[in-house]
Every structure is written in structure tokens, then in C-alpha cells.
Amino acid sequence: MSIRVASLRHVYHPGTPLETKALGGVDLTVDPGTWVAVVGQTGSGKSTLAQHLNALLLPTSGSVEVDGISTTAAASSLRMVRRKVGLVFQYPEHQLFAESVLEEMAFGPRNWKFSEDDIRETTTRTMKLLGLSEELLARSPFQLSGGQKRRLCIASVLAARPDYLVLDEPTAGMDAPGRRELLGLLKGLVKERIGVVHITHDLELALAMAEQVLVLEKGKTVFCGTPGSLMDELIERPIKGLCLPPILELVSGLRDYGYNVPFTLDAVELADRLEKEMRT
């Protein structure tokens, strides 16, 4: 049981002057209970990949399978795929429409034909999970603050109890505490056996959080593996379309000067090692 993407290619507007190759042969496996980060610059095909994972876009060639259901099979299976894979778009605040927070939360579950009792239960549960108080339920979603809106959108997708959750730049435009809270929440979901696909251009975030990192550049895979092996790879040679996070830039500079410090994202660890190095 997992999402399997095999040699996925996607071309927008084929046969017209606007033809663009967005993805050229991408392979990826997402298992339940793992955190996969997809990293790349703007226009690298990250968002296109995200939309393939829940059948909003269909492959030009190659295949996407979610728990054995192929998105290129019958049209009726598309809804099954969307049921299993929750997708949170970039700036999801733009999807808010309902008269109340409760209605907004119930939209997904109702579309998937949850019973009314079930809807109430899942709504309260997810609201609590995302730190939204129940007093908000009767409020209009448009009255919430920016951070609350973002969390409401993620909650409204989670309320439908997907097996996988794909998030496109979920932390964009969020302040530091909000971001930390959200990342902690996603970690919690992974523990509950949900497969998280985190799309981001922030390499540091990906290295720190994910168990597997896929690096895309102009629609092609340039790296796929664990954060550890990605860091090893980055020491050897620069990867196209990736800038080192500041702390790794520092490590690499220190090593050039002859200090034997490890590649780490942990500033405290780095400082300790540096201190030891300087004493010797």
C-alpha cells in the first residue's frame, strides 16, 4: 500500500504554441507513515507532480498508482484516488467559501458521503488537532486571521481522513512560530501512519524533516534519497538548482579552512564541534 509514481511525464497544452514539458520521467514512492519532501526551484514541476498525486492532472505517459488504483484507469477511480490523497494547494486560503467554519470543515466529508455524526466527530477532532478552538465553528471563515485561515484549510482537507496528505508550500507566508507548529503537526500525522508529501523550495526544511527527498530541476529528477545521502552528495558536488542552506554553507567554508566539522543542520552541535576543534 503506497503511492507509486513511475517514469511520469507531463506535457501542458500538447500540440499548441503553448506546449510545455513540465515533467520528464519522474519516479517516486510514498509509503504510509513517511515524510517525503519534494524540493526544486519555481518551475521545476513540483506543483505539477503534486496534482498528479491526486488525479487532478493525468500523466501524458508513465503512471501514478495510489494503493493499487491507477489514475489512468477508469474515470470513476479518480474520485477514489482523491478520497485517499488529500491535497492542500499553495495559498489554500483562496478556496474558502462557506458561511461558517463548521460548513467549511464539513465540505470535504460531506462530498465523501460521511454520516452527519461522523462529520461532527471528525470536525471536532481535526479542529483540536490544528489548534483551532471550537468557538470558531459558528464564525465566518473570512473573519479569521491569516494563520487561522491557513490552518482551517489544512483542517478541512484532513477532516476527510485521507491516507496521504500532499501539501504545496504549506508554510509560505507564515511566521516562524506558526511554521514550527505546523511542521510539528505534520510530524504527528506521520506517526499516525499518514504519508506526507511536502512540496517546498526550502532545502533546509526538507533536510531537517523528511525521510526521503526528491530534488526536481526542470521536470527531471536530479536526486532521490535520504537527507543524509543528499548532504553527502552536496559535499561532493553542487546539485543543479539547489543552494546550500546558510548553515551548510558555513560548514563547507569551515572545512575549506581545515576545520574538521560534520555536515549538520544543528547549530548547537556545530558550535560544540567547532569549539573542540579550536582547542586542539
Next chain:
Amino acid sequence: MKFLNHLTLGQYIPADSPVHRLDPRCKILSVVLLLAGIFMMKHPAAFIAWGIFLLFLSRFSRIPFRVVIQGARPVIILVIFTAGIHLFLTRGVTIWEWGPFSVSKEGVGMAFRMGLRLFFLVLYAGFLTLTTSPMELSDGLESLFRPFQRVGFPAHEMAMMMTIALRFIPTLFDETDRILRAQLARGADLDHGGIFRRMKAFIPVLVPLFVIVFQRAEDLAQAMEARCYRGGTGRSRMNPLRWKRADTFAMAGSIVIVAVFVLMDMGA
């Protein structure tokens, strides 16, 4: 999966042709003149003449004839309806009868004439939008309507409104597409059930779209104010319209052609 097709929008076909290079004012006035001429055509010979001129225009402006004809697709029902009305409701020498329906000889002539007139009107008018970018078009209209400003006609405001509206059509299409996808991802079912269920299913798309439209309008208003926009008075242009010799020729050409066609028609 394609939800909205962007390519069907925007009639303008950029090309480097003598017609494209003409001043928009010249094109607008010529089209008005040509349309007036078409309204007056009666004889079959005139129809053939106008048809040939259409082919010539298509060649001259480097717009494939296929594309020109496609422009009439939205009005084809109207053309058939108009022709039908004239076919059955014109009185004269009856040549065919079935129950309450009867067709007269004059009716057949009228049906052809009205149908073709309408058809040609749309095709000729289409040349204006095919060869003139929306920007040029609104500049041209503003310039032509400027004399009426004295009697209180808001020429500049009208042109500005037209420009903004046209500019935002593709943007709003993109936004609609994004919202549509977001709601589909949340399990919205847009293409099942009866008409009312389907209309209701679009509420989750329309509400966010409205919110975005108002936000965009406010942003734009603020950006315009930040750049000291204060209407048309004293405003200079990046690409001022310039009436060239070719425009005078084209204008004279259309006057001569319309005059010849109309005189031929009356004489024949």
C-alpha cells in the same frame, strides 16, 4: 485534464501584415463603413463581390480564411433563425405549402439576403478584432470618442474600463481554474446530478472567485492611486497613435470600394 481552455479566448491573431500595421482608428472607421455597405447589398452579384473582397482581405491581413470563418460560429444559430423567419413569414407568390407553413418566392430571396447579410456583417466585423490588439482597439476608441467629451461623454474612462476588463479575463480564468482544482481535490462533484444540483455545486467555486475579484480590484485601485492616476486629463501615452499615409490610403480605399459596390448594386 483540461478544465478551461485558454486558447479559445482572445480573438486577436498577431501577425505582421499591412492590415495589422494600420492605425486602429482607420480600421474602426473602415469597418463601420464596410458594415454600412453590407447592410445595403441586395443583388446576388453584390454578394459575390463582397465575398471575393473578403477572401482578398483575409489574404492581405495574413489571417487564414478558416480562422475568419470560425469567427461566425457563435452567430450561426442567429443567422439560421433570421433566415428561417424571413423564409416563412414573407408574403408573396406561394411556391410550397404544408399545413400552416408556406414559403413564397420572395421569402426565399429575403431569407438568403438577410442570412448572408448577417453572416458577412459578423465576418467583416471580425477582421477588426482579429487584426487589432485589445489595447490598440481601446486606444483607438478613446481617440475617436474624444470629441464627445465636451458633451460629457467619458471617453477616457470608458477606454480604461475596457482595457482593465480585457486585461483581467485571462487572470480570472487562471484563478477559476485553481479554485476549481482545489475544490475538486476536496471531493466536489461538478458534473453529476440535475441542473440545480450542478448549479449548487458551483457555489464553492463562485464565492472564492468573487472574493478574489474584489481583492484584485482593490489592489489595482491602490496601485493606480499610488502612481497618481487621476483620469485622462494631461496623460501622455507610451505609444501615441499616429495616422500614416497608409491609413489615408486604406481609408480612401474602403470609401471607394463601398461606393463602387453600393452603386453597382443599385445600378444592377
